Amino acid sequence: MTARTAFEKAAADGRAALVGYLPAGFPDVQGGIDALRAMVDAGCDVIEIGLPYSDPVMDGPTIQAAAQQALEGGVRTSDVLRTVEAVAATGTPTLVMTYWNPVVRYGVERFAADLANAGGAGLITPDLTPDSGPEWIAAADQHDLDKVFLVAPSSTDERITMTTAACRGFVYATAVMGVTGARTTTSDLAGPLVARTKAATDLPVGVGLGVSNGAQAAEIARYADGVIVGSAFVRALLDHPGDGDAGLRALTALTEDLAAGVRRA
Amino acid sequence: MSTAPTRFDADERGWFGDPVTGFGGRFMPEALVAALDELTVAWHEAMADPAFVAEFEAILREYAGLPSPLYHAERLSQRLGARILLKREDLNHTGAHKIRNVLGQALLTRRMGKTRVIAETGAGQHGVASATAAAYFGLDCTVYMGSVDTRRQALNVARMNLLGATVVPVDSGSATLKDAINEALRDWVASVDHTAYLFGTAAGPHPFPSMVRDFTRGIGDEARAQCLEQYGVLPDVIAACVGGGSNAIGLFTAFLDDEAVAIYGFEAGGEGFDTGRHASTIHAGDPGVLHGARTYVLQDDDGQTVESHSISAGLDYPGVGPQHAHLAATGRATYLPATDAEAMDAMALLARTEGIIPAIESAHAVAGAVRLAEERPGQTILVNLSGRGDKDMETAMEYFGLNRTEAPR
Structure with missing residues (x-):
């Protein structure tokens, strides 16, 4: 299983792929599984499951709040893998997005093995760059997993070449210089970054950070292979505390809007 | 000041000992890597520049006592x-000793042409030192401090304000020092083109552990x-x-x-x-x-x-x-x-x-x-x-x- 197939399938339909993110264990483990499956049903092509972490330096207030709620609810790394298994069973490529220390603590090789056993497609690593990740690269290659590293507007061409050469699945382009969180306008840094990345690799390039509606998704889908949405999904659930059905309805409506957006470009 | 190597220094990528089982390195978002590389180069060049070293020593002598x-x-x-x-x-x-580190990093900030510094602080000592150095060099200064600590250390908050710094209380996580570091890093990702992060201790990603040690x-x-x-x-x-x-x-x-x-x-x-x-x-x-x-x-x-x-x-x-x-x-x-x-x-x-x-x-x-x-x-x-x-x-x-x-x- 690799996320690349989902990008290729979308490209064959003449559109960008929609990549949706939620942290595991939010609002609780089963609620998270239900939410992620609703996103699959409503049109997400690839799923990213966040591993809640105590010190999420790349996340803005929205995802921080969800991760903290998940941790306070007692979510464990094993629950994250259980969530992967339940979502991957839909056939949709499912990756884990995680800060590095929880993987170190679990054991890099053991994590790779258990992720592969759960049907996971691979890892997205926001605070691990390929030059610091030889242990993960070896384990991922051993277990046939995707390695999704990030490129940023501040990355030199040399680093983009190095990073994309180490990626498998797709390349994650962070569209803004800043943390995660929905923004009212899309970034003018994203287009040039995608162009520089595509000059270095044949892998699909997904753009993330800041997308919250179908119109923004359509705008990014004009030049990127995938549109990555996280905080807006989290917000949809945060806005309906204690009312799971309303949360799922909001999540489904948002997914449908974004899925229409990536088809409109 | 001495820059003599010891048998216990890091390699050029910041690893003390073996680069997998040793300590240090750089586990950071790609967005900050260019800034950390730029800082590494500037620090090496500054330490090799007699004029920089002489100015640092003069400030320590005449200003810091x-x-x-x-x-x-x-x-x-x-x-x-x-x-x-x-x-x-x-x-x-x-x-405290912390004045050495902040004066060194702020002097380097000025040399790099950046106009703003950010810092994290627990009790407020590094925040006060950073605000002091920022005032000395005429730099804008924002200090992140856990909201638990801003209440426990109101006097230091007042000191930083008097020195012209903005103090931002941090409510996330446990609202203490580690969360103040997280928030400073979040600021830095968005401001790195004109802002230097005055890290308060000999920890963090390369080059901070070795650079703070040098200062x-x-x-x-x-x-x-x-x-x-x-x-x-x-x-x-x-x-x-x-x-x-x-x-x-x-x-x-x-x-x-x-x-x-x-x-x-x-x-x-x-x-x-x-x-x-x-x-x-x-x-x-x-x-x-x-x-x-x-x-x-x-x-x-x-x-x-x-x-x-x-x-x-x-x-x-x-x-x-x-x-x-x-x-x-x-x-x-x-x-x-x-x-x-x-x-x-x-x-x-x-x-x-x-x-x-x-x-x-x-x-x-x-x-x-x-x-x-x-x-x-x-x-x-x-x-x-x-x-x-x-x-x-x-x-x-x-x-x-x-x-x-x-x-x-």
Whole structure:
């Protein structure tokens, strides 16, 4: 299983792929599984499951709040893998997005093995760059997993070449210089970054950070292979505390809007 | 200032020891890598530039009041049965060793053409030092401070405001030092083109552990020369407190290749191990990645950072500088816990015998010296008195019950 197939399938339909993110264990483990499956049903092509972490330096207030709620609810790394298994069973490529220390603590090789056993497609690593990740690269290659590293507007061409050469699945382009969180306008840094990345690799390039509606998704889908949405999904659930059905309805409506957006470009 | 290498330096990518099983490195978002690379180059160039080094030394001398004296604490020595020498960093401008680091980093910031600095602070000492350096160099300054700490340390918030800095209370996570670092990093990702991050300790991603060490190693360079000049010998043992570890690495570096000198770091033992409320990261933590470096981390079975505890806010950090992790792993230095109670006893002891009120952080090193003197009667023990205790009087009042006219026992 690799996320690349989902990008290729979308490209064959003449559109960008929609990549949706939620942290595991939010609002609780089963609620998270239900939410992620609703996103699959409503049109997400690839799923990213966040591993809640105590010190999420790349996340803005929205995802921080969800991760903290998940941790306070007692979510464990094993629950994250259980969530992967339940979502991957839909056939949709499912990756884990995680800060590095929880993987170190679990054991890099053991994590790779258990992720592969759960049907996971691979890892997205926001605070691990390929030059610091030889242990993960070896384990991922051993277990046939995707390695999704990030490129940023501040990355030199040399680093983009190095990073994309180490990626498998797709390349994650962070569209803004800043943390995660929905923004009212899309970034003018994203287009040039995608162009520089595509000059270095044949892998699909997904753009993330800041997308919250179908119109923004359509705008990014004009030049990127995938549109990555996280905080807006989290917000949809945060806005309906204690009312799971309303949360799922909001999540489904948002997914449908974004899925229409990536088809409109 | 010395830039001489030791046998315990990092490689060019910031690894102390093997680049997988050793400590340090750089575990950071790609968005910050270019800035960290730029900083690494600027730091190397500055350290090799005699004009930069001369200006740094002149500012330390004329503005910060350095070199600090090495003082033979005779009454304390008599009491403990060993020769106790105190490196008086408590006499520095702003009251602690931290002024060395911030003046170095702020001078480098100006050289790099950046106009704004950000910093994290726990108790507020590094925040005050950063605000001071920013005022000195005319830089904008924003300090991130856990909202729990802004309430506990209102006086330091006022100091930073008076110095012209903006203090941003941080409510996320545990709302203490580690969360202030997280928030400063989030700011930096969005502001890195014009902003420098004045990191407050010898931890974090490469080049911070080595760069902060370079700016603080004057402590040990001075102390070593003073000891030889004043007493004609090297100390038998040196001691410092260790939170992130900047004062300790600042003292240790000059002595690392002096094999006859024993090196001790004293971590915050808090209320004791069995209580789980401590900050003894090397002694009780496990290897992991926190704030950009592989080091010892207080963490649970899933790698979630565990909250640390110490009566001294400056040692209350669940990680530690990676070079200390390396010195511990190689056996070159020994790290032991000193509890809240031992530190407070040492604070009172130093106040009564020498008329010096140490910072509670530094009192952990004094507490260590009390123990070392028992094991090493008659030996020369050099202690880094890294800061003064004015900021800690509220804690001392509460701990000792000082609102009365006679001295407590």
